[in-house]
Amino acid sequence: MVRERVTFLKQINEQTQFKGIIRYDEPLSAHTTFKVGGPADVWIRPSATIFEDYAASLLASADAEGIRVFIMGGGANIVPSDAGFRGIVLDSSGYTGPLAEESDAVSFAAGSSIDLVTEIAADKGWGGFEFLAGMPGSIGGAVYMNARCYDTSVSDRLRETVVLAFDNGAFLKKTIPFRETDFGYKKSPFQCEEAANDRRTLILSAKFSIYQRESALIRREMDALRKDREAKGHYRFPSAGSAFKNNRAFGKPVGKIIDELGLKGLSRGGAMVAPFHGNIIINTGDATASDIRLLVDEVKETVFKHTGFVLEPEIIFCKE
Ligand SMILES: Cc1cc2nc3c(=O)[nH]c(=O)nc-3n(C[C@H](O)[C@H](O)[C@H](O)COP(=O)(O)OP(=O)(O)OC[C@H]3O[C@@H](n4cnc5c(N)ncnc54)[C@H](O)[C@@H]3O)c2cc1C
Numbered sequence: 001m002v003r004e005r006v007t008f009l010k011q012i013n014e015q016t017q018f019k020g021i022i023r024y025d026e027p028l029s030a031h032t033t034f035k036v037g038g039p040a041d042v043w044i045r046p047s048a049t050i051f052e053d054y055a056a057s058l059l060a061s062a063d064a065e066g067i068r069v070f071i072m073g074g075g076a077n078i079v080p081s082d083a084g085f086r087g088i089v090l091d092s093s094g095y096t097g098p099l100a101e102e103s104d105a106v107s108f109a110a111g112s113s114i115d116l117v118t119e120i121a122a123d124k125g126w127g128g129f130e131f132l133a134g135m136p137g138s139i140g141g142a143v144y145m146n147a148r149c150y151d152t153s154v155s156d157r158l159r160e161t162v163v164l165a166f167d168n169g170a171f172l173k174k175t176i177p178f179r180e181t182d183f184g185y186k187k188s189p190f191q192c193e194e195a196a197n198d199r200r201t202l203i204l205s206a207k208f209s210i211y212q213r214e215s216a217l218i219r220r221e222m223d224a225l226r227k228d229r230e231a232k233g234h235y236r237f238p239s240a241g242s243a244f245k246n247n248r249a250f251g252k253p254v255g256k257i258i259d260e261l262g263l264k265g266l267s268r269g270g271a272m273v274a275p276f277h278g279n280i281i282i283n284t285g286d287a288t289a290s291d292i293r294l295l296v297d298e299v300k301e302t303v304f305k306h307t308g309f310v311l312e313p314e315i316i317f318c319k320e
Helices: 008-016 047-066 112-125 139-145 214-230 256-260 289-307
Strands: 022-027 040-046 069-072 083-089 098-101 105-109 160-168 170-177 199-211 271-273 279-284
Touching: 008 047, 022 289, 040 105, 047 069, 047 083, 047 160, 047 170, 047 199, 112 139, 112 214, 139 199, 271 289, 279 289
Parallel strands: 040 083, 069 083
Antiparallel strands: 022 040, 098 105, 105 199, 160 170, 160 199, 271 279
16 A cells, blocks of 8 residues: 555655645546546645655655656646556646746746746736647646647747756756757657656746737737637536647548547547547546546547548546
8 A cells, every 4th residue: 555655755744844735545536627537545735835845855755665656737638547546646736836037038837827827928928828828737737748739839938947857866956958859749858658657757847938028919819719719619528638639641630530530429438529529538427537548449440440540649548
């Protein structure tokens, strides 16, 4: 039992004067936009003031004990297993806010809500974040995923990322300058081979290029994008946004391919291909992670059978 093996928490909590929330057997369904996922053995959301020190100690101690740590942001792109997670979930969403401001760049803590960042930017007259208006999740998650919408990727604005990286038994703070070759379509150098479970690098913050722009103009653009998302049904049901990655080689958006094959409305248990959007899988009420997995596999198979295209899921299925 992981719960009995996390005796190091007491010492870390004392050292860092822990502030935040620690829960045992915490249902991950309460922390994902899909509203699925069983209990995590331990779930910890440290407060902003202690986050960096706490995370460094926690990652090192857990590593030494062979206990897995899953880092989560807003839970907007993940499907945890129905059986939950055997290990510690480190929730970064308490680590929020702008950290440093320059005339042409600003850094945000990893746990900052993406949508809130766009609001702060609009208030301050910082152009550059408009494209992210209305996107669920955190800055850390957006950098990890290299989130993309409205023809812009997070990497188009990124200047540098500050991380805690594993180095010789400890997790050290490192600044990684942006290099274009490290990023691609929905790809970042922080992504793990495996289904994102055995994390070695924690994104602490990210610095983005900005330019001075009139707040009213920023708001107008953001309002239009939010309305577009609403019209596309993004917020009608629990989901994780696009289920599959687009691919130029397909010649058309994945949603259109799924639609043309008549798969809209297809369901497995409580999971359904949204009747209003081919590339969104929704939780109609009582979906499980297994329902979502089954449906994703079935759509993949049908698309392959009829077109020869191999769809790549964008949703991350987490190991138990
Ligand atoms: C309605 C809706 C619309 C969406 N629209 C879009 C869209 O237009 N474009 C798009 O790209 N995505 C979209 N998404 C998906 C999602 O919003 C993005 O992928 C977002 O960036 C996920 O951020 P998160 O903090 O929720 O990440 P999570 O789901 O919490 O985690 C995703 C991955 O990032 C890792 N991670 C998170 N934080 C950190 C950190 N600090 N350090 C290291 N690793 C970390 C996790 O381990 C996991 O592997 C949408 C989702 C929804 C629900």
